[in-house]
Amino acid sequence: MQLFYQADIVDGINLLDEEESRHIQKALRLTVGDTIRLTDGKGYYYEAQLAPNQGRSSAFKVLTKTRSPAPKHSIHVAIAPTKNADRIEWFVEKVVELGIQQISFVLCDNSERKTINLDRIEKKAISAMKQSGQYHLPMINGLIPYKQFVKTVKEEERFIGFVDEENPHRLKDLAKSKSSYVILIGPEGDFSEAELNLSYTHNFKKVSLGSTRLRTETAGIAACHILNLVNSH
Amino acid sequence: MQLFYQADIVDGINLLDEEESRHIQKALRLTVGDTIRLTDGKGYYYEAQLAPNQGRSSAFKVLTKTRSPAPKHSIHVAIAPTKNADRIEWFVEKVVELGIQQISFVLCDNSERKTINLDRIEKKAISAMKQSGQYHLPMINGLIPYKQFVKTVKEEERFIGFVDEENPHRLKDLAKSKSSYVILIGPEGDFSEAELNLSYTHNFKKVSLGSTRLRTETAGIAACHILNLVNSH
Structure with missing residues (x-):
């Protein structure tokens, strides 16, 4: 029904x-x-x-x-909007279906897209919540500069998705269950060196999401799914 | 490059x-x-x-x-095409990015879509393989009737995605690493009782993919991602 x-x-x-x-x-x-x-x-x-x-x-x-009780964990994905607006909306639909508590959009040094249509995005979120039979609509925050975002996060466990040869840490191994998480997902051109360094000073840990190179929206979906799996017993 | x-x-x-x-x-x-x-x-x-x-x-x-060595596991997702063709193509793009070895399309009792455009789907797969820097193109099989498909599978571990109150088994807990898997994902109207029963006689196990109700293409992506995570060490 x-x-x-x-x-x-x-x-x-x-x-x-x-x-x-x-x-x-x-x-x-x-x-x-x-x-x-x-x-x-x-x-x-x-x-x-x-x-x-x-x-x-x-x-x-x-x-x-x-x-309906809220889950014991809280997942917050902060993502640089993709160049193609459809991919942002798809990301929102999928993470709402999988289960997410907060979505933020961040403007990065290498961002190609500098605006988002928050109304359309909220409609997608409402539709995905209804479709998947959930009663909690995630909080969705408008686009703000990366530096401003990183300084104001409150979550206990902080991750930044970044794959390089020297990064053997996987999100699925580092995340503890029943915690509050925020994970940063960079734009098509990836995070700049300055952005990476700023995140480390705010206690973000660099994590890999898997063995393949993922598009921005896929990385966001994978991160949200991993954090849900860590909390599914 | x-x-x-x-x-x-x-x-x-x-x-x-x-x-x-x-x-x-x-x-x-x-x-x-x-x-x-x-x-x-x-x-x-x-x-x-x-x-x-x-x-x-x-x-x-x-x-x-x-x-480039092939992975030690093999993931095969057999899915009923969604009514909306875009959603099938998105599914293909995302599972290829995440890593998959074989995709099949099955015609179910409750399938609304009875045709697929295999050429377009193959193009999406090639593009996703290139984009994600992989060298193995998954095998993609055209639409065949569910009954025919179920009788011919060769994979060791066989799952059917189906959520009900009496199903506490999660794919992430049942799947062993380094194995060959096939998982069946049903159409919008779900599998029929006869289809479920036929799968059991061919040693398929009913599994849940998470705590929320997922759309067909999201369930396919989640299943593929879970099987990849089971094999990521």
């Missing part, structure tokens, strides 16, 4: 936004008295009953509200 | 295909005497020198030929 999203859900009558309302009325052909399932993306799951439409908006009344 | 692909490379003078030739001449502006790197996708890596063009084709002569 389909899951709907509404950021703020109150006790009495709620109105769904136009897109979700159109879907309910035209595609699913649901009507007064029918039951729908919703999430607020903040960890709550609702069963609700459709009330009479108000104008074009579908209205609903909450029947039950259930809290 | 860029990697070129040519399936058959001989000792004397070789001609590159039109697309690679155009790239060499127009984009990279390489000329007689310049060095290029190639792979035949069969595990060999070549350094070669450009010879005078023959018509529109770039010509080259092999300088060195090096064998």
Whole structure:
């Protein structure tokens, strides 16, 4: 059964936004008295009953509200947006499906793309959350300069994805379970020497994600998946 | 430095295909005497020198030929093509980047898509192999009926991705390292009961890939990544 999203859900009558309302009325052909399932993306799951439409908006009344516990770990991927915008959106869809708590976009010395469309990215995230039956929408932060980002991270375990011959440390071996993680993923042209050095002074550890050379978005997905596997028992 | 692909490379003078030739001449502006790197996708890596063009084709002569060892494990993902063709191509690009030995497409009871464009898919695979600096092109098999596929598999360890409440077995815990694996990934509407039962009679084990509900192509990527991680030491 389909899951709907509404950021703020109150006790009495709620109105769904136009897109979700159109879907309910035209595609699913649901009507007064029918039951729908919703999430607020903040960890709550609702069963609700459709009330009479108000104008074009579908209205609903909450029947039950259930809290879904947050995981004991927290994964934060900070990534340089790829040149091709589709690849960023794909990255977001896939990490939300796999499970992620926070996504940041960082502007690096070698970044070719200097803007992102945060609205489109948030829509992708909401759609992937609904599709994969989850009730927690990750926090998504707009593009900020790498230097600024690195100085403000709060996570306990800090990693920077960087492959070279002298780097035998694998993320899957270094990450401890039930921790909070942040991992930096560089642009197509990779991190600069200055960026690498700055990360070390802020206690980031250089890690490899596998034996092949990965595109930026694939590296981001692989990192998120590894950290989820470390926490799956 | 860029990697070129040519399936058959001989000792004397070789001609590159039109697309690679155009790239060499127009984009990279390489000329007689310049060095290029190639792979035949069969595990060999070549350094070669450009010879005078023959018509529109770039010509080259092999300088060195090096064998790149194949991994000690073998990963085969058999997947029902997704309704949306882009998602199949993304799946192929990502699993080739991560490392895979064989891809099969299977037609299931609940498959919505009944055809695939194998030419486009092979092009995606070649491009991902070059991009990720690998020298082994996975074998890619055209669409065949599920029942036919299941009866002919030769791999030692056989898995079928299927999530239900009674399935506590995780692929990452069941797969042994240095083995040959095949894993079946179902369509959007999932495997039918008959398909599940048929797989069990052919020694497939039901496995879960993680704690969230994944789209078909994401499940395929996750399975391939897990099997690679099991083999990364």
